Amino acid sequence: MSEHTVKSYEGELEAISTSVAQMGGVAEALLQGAIDALQRRDSALADRMIESDRRIDELERVIEGQAVKILALRQPVGVDLRLTVTALRISNEIERIGDLAKNIAKRALVLNRENPVRLTQGLVRMGRECLSQIKAVLDAYAARDAESAMAVWRRDEEIDELYNSIFRELLTYMMEDPRTISLATHLLFVAKNLERAGDHATNIAEQVYYLAKGAYIGEDRPKGDATASASVPYEQAS
Amino acid sequence: MTLWLALVLIALVALAAGAAGYALSRRRASPPAAAAAQAPQAGLAEITAVLQALPHATVLLDETGRVAAKNAAAAELTGAAVGKPFAASFRVPDLLAAIEHVRDGAESAEAAFTLPVPVERSIEARVAPVEVGGRRYQLAFLHDITAMVRVERMRADFVANASHELRTPLTSLSGFIETILGPARDDPDATGRFLEIMQAQAQRMRRLIDDLLSLSRIELNEHVRPAAKADLAGIARDVVDAAQPALNRAGIKAVIDVAEGARPVTGARDELLQIAQNLIDNAVKYGGEGGDIEVNIFPSADGAATALSVSDKGPGIAREHIPRLTERFYRVDDAMSRERGGTGLGLAIVKHILNRHRGRLEIESEPGRGSKFTVFIPVWQPGAA
Ligand SMILES: Nc1ncnc2c1ncn2[C@@H]1O[C@H](COP(=O)(O)OP(=O)(O)O)[C@@H](O)[C@H]1O
Ligand SMILES: [Mg+2]
Numbered sequence: 040m041s042e043h044t045v046k047s048y049e050g051e052l053e054a055i056s057t058s059v060a061q062m063g064g065v066a067e068a069l070l071q072g073a074i075d076a077l078q079r080r081d082s083a084l085a086d087r088m089i090e091s092d093r094r095i096d097e098l099e100r101v102i103e104g105q106a107v108k109i110l111a112l113r114q115p116v117g118v119d120l121r122l123t124v125t126a127l128r129i130s131n132e133i134e135r136i137g138d139l140a141k142n143i144a145k146r147a148l149v150l151n152r153e154n155p156v157r158l159t160q161g162l163v164r165m166g167r168e169c170l171s172q173i174k175a176v177l178d179a180y181a182a183r184d185a186e187s188a189m190a191v192w193r194r195d196e197e198i199d200e201l202y203n204s205i206f207r208e209l210l211t212y213m214m215e216d217p218r219t220i221s222l223a224t225h226l227l228f229v230a231k232n233l234e235r236a237g238d239h240a241t242n243i244a245e246q247v248y249y250l251a252k253g254a255y256i257g258e259d260r261p262k263g264d265a266t267a268s269a270s271v272p273y274e275q276a277s
Numbered sequence: 278m279t280l281w282l283a284l285v286l287i288a289l290v291a292l293a294a295g296a297a298g299y300a301l302s303r304r305r306a307s308p309p310a311a312a313a314a315q316a317p318q319a320g321l322a323e324i325t326a327v328l329q330a331l332p333h334a335t336v337l338l339d340e341t342g343r344v345a346a347k348n349a350a351a352a353e354l355t356g357a358a359v360g361k362p363f364a365a366s367f368r369v370p371d372l373l374a375a376i377e378h379v380r381d382g383a384e385s386a387e388a389a390f391t392l393p394v395p396v397e398r399s400i401e402a403r404v405a406p407v408e409v410g411g412r413r414y415q416l417a418f419l420h421d422i423t424a425m426v427r428v429e430r431m432r433a434d435f436v437a438n439a440s441h442e443l444r445t446p447l448t449s450l451s452g453f454i455e456t457i458l459g460p461a462r463d464d465p466d467a468t469g470r471f472l473e474i475m476q477a478q479a480q481r482m483r484r485l486i487d488d489l490l491s492l493s494r495i496e497l498n499e500h501v502r503p504a505a506k507a508d509l510a511g512i513a514r515d516v517v518d519a520a521q522p523a524l525n526r527a528g529i530k531a532v533i534d535v536a537e538g539a540r541p542v543t544g545a546r547d548e549l550l551q552i553a554q555n556l557i558d559n560a561v562k563y564g565g566e567g568g569d570i571e572v573n574i575f576p577s578a579d580g581a582a583t584a585l586s587v588s589d590k591g592p593g594i595a596r597e598h599i600p601r602l603t604e605r606f607y608r609v610d611d612a613m614s615r616e617r618g619g620t621g622l623g624l625a626i627v628k629h630i631l632n633r634h635r636g637r638l639e640i641e642s643e644p645g646r647g648s649k650f651t652v653f654i655p656v657w658q659p660g661a662a
Contacts, residue, residue, distance in 0.1 A: 053362060057342070057362040061364050064368025064370050068369065071393050074393075164600075204596075204597040
């Protein structure tokens with residue numbers, strides 16, 4: 040673990056990827072907490088989550104330190120170099136996910152002061168989809184599994200579909216009753232934040248693929264066409 | 278849980294003493310360096326055997342945070358692998374903090390957390406220090422309390438959903454009763470008509486209660502994978518046979534096609550039946566005016582699952598609704614669903630059964646051309662789950 044001194048080169052490489060996993064874990068917990076805070080209208084939880092974003096920044100610095108040390112003292116090549124560079128890039132992506140999650144927690148604080156709306160249901164679902172993408176990509180990172188990373192990369196479309204659906208629903212809602220505009224705007228930003236968190240998961244997937252294969256994902260990501268589709272893998276009751 | 282931990286600790290202390298004795302006896306026979314390297318190893322093998330006998334996920338971590346020993350339950354829950362840093366595979370910050378706390382000298386530490394995906398699990402963890410062969414370790418004990426948490430939440434959800442959905446037919450029932458007792462008292466024609474409506478409302482309430490109960494039952498067991506072998510083709514045939522009266526009323530046929538190489542799946546037959554029933558029922562109800570429906574059983578592209586798809590040539594579903602269809606009580610058209618005897622729970626039930634089976638649902642639809650619902654169920658493997 041990051042706090043412990045490691046002597047061997049091998050150990051340093053292992054330590055940096057463990058730090059990345061750990062940082063990912065904090066981001067996962069933060070996003071999960073932010074979604075729970077929204078769903079259960081739990082402002083105390085939202086406050087705790089906003090606070091825990093600091094731990095992410097802390098870990099990002101730790102990883103930066105580890106990477107700089109490896110690059111300067113070990114002059115890594117090949118897979119070791121990829122590991123070090125992707126650790127840096129992935130930690131940047133995780134930091135962004137943490138920021139977005141923190142932002143959701145902040146909006147939860149505002150929304151919890153208003154009357155409850157059914158519309159948060161769709162957001163909670165989208166949040167879960169996002170979480171499962173992030174979990175899958177961090178698992179793929181731990182296992183250096185390019186195939187699973189590809190699967191995450193391809194599935195981003197589903198989050199986009201959910202986003203479009205929620206976006207339309209919120210628009211209708213605002214048009215029907217203009218008094219709800221400020222409330223709905225907060226919900227819209229939550230959806231936007233989730234959609235972007237999904238994009239960062241996809242970026243991590245690209246890095247995991249690069250780490251495992253030494254090449255970048257070549258094909259174009261599928262984009263929506265006339266035939267709408269959605270796959271509904273294991274997820275939670277809404 | 279405290280009792281279990283106490284038992285584990287007693288067992289481990291006994292083993293540690295044994296390992297130390299072993300180390301001593303080895304030291305006499307071989308050079309000290311080799312003995313020091315082997316002695317803890319020997320103690321750990323026995324500890325692994327003890328951990329294996331425990332019903333809950335348990336891992337033993339060394340001072341560098343690596344997994345020194347684990348049981349199968351822990352490997353399944355956390356992905357822990359001996360020799361690998363625990364934090365690399367299991368990233369829960371609260372648990373890692375508790376472990377660190379104990380490594381820094383605490384007598385014990387606790388952490389409670391939920392794993393939201395793929396299926397929500399609630400865990401209570403306890404960490405305690407142990408010494409084996411003169412080295413310090415942390416023992417993390419993970420108690421899965423999902424079932425308990427689910428029972429609690431289910432009760433609350435059930436009451437909230439049921440009361441909301443049952444209120445509508447109940448209000449209409451009492452309205453008609455008042456009318457029959459009051460203004461329509463001497464009007465047998467009206468009374469007869471009203472009684473028919475009341476009967477339909479009562480049936481609707483019964484369907485709702487049935488669906489809600491079946492949803493609760495499935496959810497209770499959602500984290501337990503079924504282990505039986507089931508045959509999707511036979512299931513599809515049974516469901517189509519049972520749906521014959523409805524098909525006749527709609528004046529259409531259901532054509533079943535079983536592709537070469539479609540293998541049996543791992544699943545609970547009665548629940549897979551419910552999936553097929555809901556999908557075929559929906560195809561007849563919402564897509565039947567487009568003509569015959571098709572049921573296809575075929576192996577998935579990667580061969581890991583067998584798929585069952587139900588296609589209709591009905592009006593289809595606009596794309597913005599598709600990701601939402603499996604939410605409870607989500608209907609594209611409330612009035613139409615009610616009129617056709619829907620509860621809005623069918624696809625939610627399908628989703629939860631699939632969760633339990635680690636399966637997947639794919640919905641494809643093009644407005645004006647029809648819809649296709651495909652479920653993928655993992656193929657049967659002896660001793661899966
Ligand atoms: N084959 C289909 N064609 C068109 N719409 C469908 C089809 N299957 C389901 N739907 C839509 O999805 C909604 C949810 O389905 P379901 O959960 O089974 O609830 P219910 O049938 O009780 O209304 C339905 O109300 C309907 O609007
Ligand atoms: Mg239905």
